[in-house]
Amino acid sequence: MVRIDASELETYVAAMFRRVGCAEGEARDVAFYLVRSNLAGHDSHGVVRAPLYVRWVKEGRTRPGQTPRIVTDTPVLAVVDGGHGFGQTMGPFATRLGIEKAKAMGLSAIALRNSAHIGRVGDFAEIAAQAGLVSVHFVTASGSVLVAPFGGVERRISTAPYCVGVPRPGQAPVLLDFATSFVAEGKALVASLGGKPLPEGALIDPDGNLSTDPYQLYGESNTQPKRDHAQGKGAIRAFGEHKGSGLALMCELLGGSLTGTGATKPSKHFANGMFSIFVDPAKLAVEDFFDADVSRYIAYVKSSKTIRGVDEVLTPGEPEAQARADRLAHGVPLSDDAWASIVEAAREAGAPESETPTVKSGSGPHRPNPLRAGMDAANGPSSAAGLLDPVKPPRPCRYTNSGSS
Numbered sequence: 001m002v003r004i005d006a007s008e009l010e011t012y013v014a015a016m017f018r019r020v021g022c023a024e025g026e027a028r029d030v031a032f033y034l035v036r037s038n039l040a041g042h043d044s045h046g047v048v049r050a051p052l053y054v055r056w057v058k059e060g061r062t063r064p065g066q067t068p069r070i071v072t073d074t075p076v077l078a079v080v081d082g083g084h085g086f087g088q089t090m091g092p093f094a095t096r097l098g099i100e101k102a103k104a105m106g107l108s109a110i111a112l113r114n115s116a117h118i119g120r121v122g123d124f125a126e127i128a129a130q131a132g133l134v135s136v137h138f139v140t141a142s143g144s145v146l147v148a149p150f151g152g153v154e155r156r157i158s159t160a161p162y163c164v165g166v167p168r169p170g171q172a173p174v175l176l177d178f179a180t181s182f183v184a185e186g187k188a189l190v191a192s193l194g195g196k197p198l199p200e201g202a203l204i205d206p207d208g209n210l211s212t213d214p215y216q217l218y219g220e221s222n223t224q225p226k227r228d229h230a231q232g233k234g235a236i237r238a239f240g241e242h243k244g245s246g247l248a249l250m251c252e253l254l255g256g257s258l259t260g261t262g263a264t265k266p267s268k269h270f271a272n273g274m275f276s277i278f279v280d281p282a283k284l285a286v287e288d289f290f291d292a293d294v295s296r297y298i299a300y301v302k303s304s305k306t307i308r309g310v311d312e313v314l315t316p317g318e319p320e321a322q323a324r325a326d327r328l329a330h331g332v333p334l335s336d337d338a339w340a341s342i343v344e345a346a347r348e349a350g351a352p353e354s355e356t357p358t359v360k361s362g363s364g365p366h367r368p369n370p371l372r373a374g375m376d377a378a379n380g381p382s383s384a385a386g387l388l389d390p391v392k393p394p395r396p397c398r399y400t401n402s403g404s405s
């Protein structure tokens with residue numbers, strides 16, 4: 001494992017995207033949000049994706065330089081077509097538009113369609129929270145069919161993430177942000193490579209038996225260097241039995257069908273669709289009540305006696321704040337393989353050796369994954385809880401308005 005300074009990593013990754021055809025601002029945004037995901041502790045959606053994004057650019061699946069196109073525009077509603085441009089351009093753009101409308105009207109909804117991978121959905125709830133807004137996001141990862149519905153054994157759903165953000169003045173927001181699949185596919189990949197085994201019931205085989213064997217997902221490619229989830233006959237299960245499966249279905253219907261992206265299906269060009277709702281608590285005239293009641297309730301929840309081995313009840317968003325504090329201070333941890341694949345992609349794109357950031361090998365003392373805090377007895381108290389989360393000021397974004405309703 002290596003650790004790399006976050007800003008050096010961001011500069012390095014941004015240069016890679018410039019070299020494959022992104023303009024300066026776009027390259028910086030893609031790198032910024034990828035590193036930001038690492039900082040939040042969600043490595044599965046961090047810089048490890050950079051080589052894949054580069055490949056998608058080369059294959060024409062992700063298109064640099066796309067301008068978000070507003071296809072429907074009312075005071076409270078907009079549809080934004082991403083034209084398969086970078087999600088790190090489209091997601092922030094859709095969010096800023098939703099914030100603008102909600103600030104004026106108290107409430108807004110934005111349907112983002114046909115975006116390339118938007119990465120960590122929590123980024124958008126954090127941007128909204130920094131503007132003082134509550135937001136809810138339903139997302140499809142359309143074209144990626146990995147998850148079996150409750151009661152079924154065949155893949156029918158994407159990992160369909162769901163996210164809710166609640167602002168807290170002067171503090172990091174309360175932020176629930178997860179895939180509706182039992183585990184992210186990245187975790188199955190890690191398990192297939194001999195890493196941490198999958199939890200009980202994560203997968204289901206074609207006969208309906210629960211499984212932890214990544215073979216169910218990767219089939220024969222489970223023994224080859226490059227895993228291909230199209231080769232397995234099994235599926236990932238949705239989290240939370242019928243309830244999680246139902247939430248995943250709603251993410252497909254709202255993030256997919258309602259946005260015009262289309263709910264997931266096989267042989268579809270990958271696209272994220274995101275249906276976001278923004279609410280301004282100030283317009284509900286509860287400003288004297290809301291913030292105080294959120295604080296009171298969070299404190300009440302956290303005051304619960306803990307189970308054996310757990311020091312503190314965490315609320316959603318706290319593990320990310322902890323991870324960010326650790327990683328800003330000590331660097332972003334990356335597996336040797338992940339780092340090697342990033343350096344290889346950068347070299348292929350034409351990066352000279354001199355640009356490679358300094359690597360802190362060995363990474364110092366072991367630091368438990370803060371995302372497992374509260375589930376992992378090894379974790380200490382939340383020293384960074386309540387850390388004000390810096391979100392980059394948005395860069396101005398041009399767009400075309402090709403219609404209205």
Ligand SMILES: NC(=O)c1ccc[n+]([C@@H]2O[C@H](COP(=O)([O-])OP(=O)(O)OC[C@H]3O[C@@H](n4cnc5c(N)ncnc54)[C@H](O)[C@@H]3O)[C@@H](O)[C@H]2O)c1
Binds near residue numbers: 120162319371
């Ligand atoms: N763009 C896409 O197509 C796509 C698809 C799937 C997932 N994602 C992203 O992947 C990321 C990871 O998803 P995931 O399902 O692996 O997340 P996860 O299982 O790690 O769950 C994260 C959520 O659980 C909360 N949490 C974690 N530990 C906690 C604890 N001990 N106590 C209280 N709350 C706790 C976190 O604050 C966070 O809200 C998310 O950011 C998601 O948006 C994106």
